[in-house]
Amino acid sequence: MTKILRIDASTRATDSVSRKLGDTLQAQLLAKYPQASLQHRVLADAPIEHIQNITIQGFYTPAEQMTPALQDATKLSDLVIAEVTAADILIITTPMYNFSIPSSLKAWIDQLVRIGKTFSYDGSNFQGLLTGKTVYVNVAYGAPGYLNNGPFAGADFVEPYLTFLFGFLGMTDVKFISAEATTADAITVAQNIEKAEAAIKQV
Numbered sequence: 001m002t003k004i005l006r007i008d009a010s011t012r013a014t015d016s017v018s019r020k021l022g023d024t025l026q027a028q029l030l031a032k033y034p035q036a037s038l039q040h041r042v043l044a045d046a047p048i049e050h051i052q053n054i055t056i057q058g059f060y061t062p063a064e065q066m067t068p069a070l071q072d073a074t075k076l077s078d079l080v081i082a083e084v085t086a087a088d089i090l091i092i093t094t095p096m097y098n099f100s101i102p103s104s105l106k107a108w109i110d111q112l113v114r115i116g117k118t119f120s121y122d123g124s125n126f127q128g129l130l131t132g133k134t135v136y137v138n139v140a141y142g143a144p145g146y147l148n149n150g151p152f153a154g155a156d157f158v159e160p161y162l163t164f165l166f167g168f169l170g171m172t173d174v175k176f177i178s179a180e181a182t183t184a185d186a187i188t189v190a191q192n193i194e195k196a197e198a199a200i201k202q203v
């Protein structure tokens, strides 16, 4: 059975363009895989804790030396990793905030990226351990000019970052279906959402 994991990073519960695109994509994937299970994390509703000193200690402690305190400090990371490991398909919906991803999504990533669990390092090479997955990312950009090599493409630290990050973890099949100029006039916004939804239909 196909397992879908969806992560929403917009702080907005209503009017979120990234979530709207994610809804369309989710409906399409569920129509394609009617037996699929869906797990949905809304980061604004249940924020992921930032990693702390003891979390990092736990990340670097061999399994046989883990104390109850270290196990407790890494249990959220264990859960986040288990959810991604189990998934065949990931849907990530995110706004651009200050040219990058929201800190809520970065907190989730900081719990996910973990030596020996989601990547390995042999002293000279890194290897991603989360292979065989497809990742769809819906980004909402307030301004125009980021997509299709636009004049603002160099200021987009969302798509290049997520492409590299997921690739680092072994997820090389990453597809972006995004909308920009979401803070423009209503007609432009509607047209840009429509364009992104048409691209989702091609998935």
Ligand SMILES: Cc1cc2nc3c(=O)[nH]c(=O)nc-3n(C[C@H](O)[C@H](O)[C@H](O)COP(=O)(O)O)c2cc1C
Pocket (backbone or CB within 6 Å): 010, 011, 012, 015, 016, 017, 018, 019, 094, 095, 096, 097, 098, 099, 100, 140, 141, 142, 143, 144, 182, 183
């Ligand atoms: C805190 C904050 C920072 C933002 N930073 C940027 C930015 O750097 N560039 C940009 O084009 N839009 C920026 N925006 C606009 C959002 O990207 C835009 O409103 C987007 O549609 C938000 O995603 P959502 O519709 O899914 O909530 C920002 C919005 C907020 C609230």
